[in-house]
Amino acid sequence: MGSLVPFQDLNLCPEPPLPATVNISTSATPSATINRTTTFNFLTPKIEPKQEPFDEPTPTQTIHQQENFLFSVSNSTPDFIPNPETTPPANASSSADDQNALYSEYFRISELFRSAFAKRIQKYGDVEVLDPDSRAIVPVPEQSQLTPETSPTDGSNLERALSVVVSRKKAGRSNELVRVTNLGIDDQRHFRDLVRRTRMMYDSLRVLVISEEEKRTGPGNGRRARGDLRAAAVMRDRELWLNRDKRIVGAIPGIEIGDVFFFRMELCVVGLHGQIQAGIDTLPASQSSSGEPIATSIIISGGYEDDEDSGDSIIYTGQGGQDKFGKQCMHQKLEGGNLALERSMHYGIEVRVIRGFKYENRVSGKVYVYDGLYKILDCWFDVGKSGFGVYKFRLSRIEGQPEMGSSIMKFAESLRTKPLSTRPMGYLTLDISMKKERVPIFLYNDIDNDHDPMYYDYLVNTVFPLNVFGQGSNSTGCDCVSGCTEGCFCAMKNGGDFAYDYGGILLRGKPVIFECGNFCQCPPSCRNRVAQHGLRNRLEIFRSRETGWGVRSLDLIQAGAFICEYAGVVLTRDQAEVFKMNGDTLIYPNRFSERWAEWGDLSRIFPEYVCPSYPSIPPLDFAMDVSRMRNAACYISHSSSPNVLVQCVLYDHNNLMFPHLMLFAMENIPPMRELSIDYGVADEWTGKLSICN
Incomplete structure (x- = not known):
């Protein structure tokens, strides 16, 4: 059974109100404990987020970032895209980020397109515009209108089925700050299976979108839709993103340390990190119970020259002050994500750390690995390598967690090249297939004297x-x-x-x-x-105390x-x-x-x-x-x-x-x-x- 651990009150008022704590129990998660804290709305100025680079396109795709995200998702408007009616003018903030500028241009063009050219396109028969007020060029039929004859699995109707219906009324992310504690074994299995099925759906959609585009243009020809972006937009429109109804502090149920993601959008889909480009995910001050921003997760991907990463200890550089080339050009300020990290340090709130780095693969050329929870120990203002003032934060990994996924990936890389130098004891053979497979298969046992696989x-x-x-x-x-x-x-x-x-x-x-x-x-x-064609990944048969003999991959x-x-x-x-x-x-x-x-x-x-x-x-x-x-x-x-x-x-x-x-x-x-x-x-x-x- 789960225990109720109230989330700490962040109110700084002389007589702070007691936090509203609710114990949620469902049949699927009988022992899951979710602790909620009431929130109040405060106005806050627009802050420039700490920018991180978008995922690199696949080697077989030449992708223009703006066109593929803004036009290939069938004119979708996820909640992370600002509403053109409420987006502040360009001069509202001197530090307006490139992302908002990109989206504002998109809305201007799409509005012109809808009002001025939709009827002309309909006249020439290029597309069918059923609703002149529709924000989707190809509207999605209502569920009741879908019949076996118009099944999305049919090639002629697949594009229509994958279109995104834009709704201005869709709810954004919750402002409710919660922590999930003391999950039972059944709860852990439930959430893990939920995350697994969601990720499987995302990957299936992504490869389906790319495959349908390849049918029309052929492999490697022309500009094609980013499958990762479009899959996320479709799932968001169907309200299939996880953890949207709450802001989780600490570990996300169902996500394990070491889980690997190829795309930033997948982090948003499962709720691990809610920003598509910003490196600091926060609960804004306008939604916080104390009127102060709170940081929940960060991504370290080498975007700031003053970052220092030694694994368990991190010197993390704050946001702001960079030009469009990623060079520091002005002093940083204690606001936005910087203030959120400082406040999380003040309240002792841990943050999730995701590391992004280049990795040889045929998908995106880059991976994101969840490495666990870190405490923010210190914050100070320093002169960076470029000569401008930057905020720095010292983070330390909380003890008692499984080994970092990024460390395991580096260890596996050394095993692939120098197995005996990396792990000199325990190998029974470096290729049990005797060169029958395309790649060698290691046999490893450092537990007992069982050599059973060698006898077959x-x-x-x-x-x-x-x-x-x-x-x-x-x-x-x-x-x-x-x-x-x-x-x-x-x-x-x-x-x-x-x-x-x-x-x-x-x-x-x-x-x-x-x-x-x-x-x-x-x-x-x-x-x-x-x-x-047979085996392509380097496998290792190993001895385990839990499962006996098992198999894992070095790739x-x-x-x-x-x-x-x-x-x-x-x-x-x-x-x-x-x-x-x-x-x-x-x-x-x-x-x-x-x-x-x-x-x-x-x-x-x-x-x-x-x-x-x-x-x-x-x-x-x-x-x-x-x-x-x-x-x-x-x-x-x-x-x-x-x-x-x-x-x-x-x-x-x-x-x-x-x-x-x-x-x-x-x-x-x-x-x-x-x-x-x-x-x-x-x-x-x-x-x-x-x-x-």
């Missing part, structure tokens, strides 16, 4: 009975010489759409995926050849990316009965939970969304023997909230009864985090899960 022959791919290749197979393939395109033979086999984007990311889980095979004319680089694995195949020797039902009598270890694929249906599930976005049922596949009626030959996947542990899903794939034959079991990431998996699968129901005879280890 390593399998790269599943071994099928010979008659599998003669049943249901044919010699027909696509004739796409330079790579498969929409409408080709292999696309039709997959229901008209490919399962992967051009980066090899799974767009939507299906009962089975047909990849191009030996009889296809397309090259190995074809977008429809992903899982058959950062992107959500939707292929990991490896679950390999073994396939047995028919009759053969499995004989092997089971001998006590051999068998895996039953039909018992794996159908987590593939969760990847790409946009039912909360589109009410008429239907889970893919084509291509269909019969129930899997075979077993896999892993008692003598196996691969790294056989050591992945079980979890009811897994980060890996099993997807059936066919490429070397077309026998639907014997697909390959391919593993894909359900979320961004940081280096050194254990992989997990939902193995499904227990064995009817033994009552145990069919896990080989």
